[in-house]
Amino acid sequence: MTMTTRILLLLAVTVCITVAQRSVSQRCLCRRVRNSFGAPNSVEDIQIYPPTPSCDRLEFIVSLKNGVQYCLDPSMKKVQKLLTRLMKKSAPQTVTTPTEATPNDSSIDSADI
Template identity: 45%
Template sequence: MSSMIKVFLLLAVMVCISKAQFNEMGQQCLCHRVRNGIGRKSEIKDVQIYPATNFCNKVEIVVTLNSSLRYCLNPKLMAVKKLLTNIMGNQKNTTTKPKEFTTTAGSTNTPIAPSA
């Protein structure tokens, strides 16, 4: 093969590599495809919500099933919005409020060790 053909092939490979990297720049998202259905809610083990960032400009919702299968949901669907509202409502109901400390003049908020 002549050296001129080698140079052109090398140049073509470099252009292809740079094009592939350019298309992925800024779009390093987890979800390349999304499901339009939720499936059985009883099989859902975990739901993770990833907000839009510099690397991926869209909100991503990743569902993990009890069988460890993972898939992405379409965040624009009404059923998905209802599911997230339901999950957020349950979290608010199960969280406990922090205990409040009251202080008087000259006192501290240090715990008192039980007497033996």
């Protein structure tokens, strides 16, 4: 083999290894996304997967009652509204009420020490 052939072969192998590593590192669940919702009454479950080191995308997977699953595009306005609603619903609702401080007879005052 000539030197040019060896260099081209080495370059081709390097490119193949780089492409293979990139595809292994991106292990996302959604390869394709839909831009439309199905019928809301046929939805059984919605799973939200945040970005991870193995997949840098936010993924929405919808499971229908008939067993079909599909991914939604997270950049859709409807999906963003749904996420906002779900976040508000899952946030703990805490209400603080003012209380009046009453002196406790068993408390020790720093002046008593």
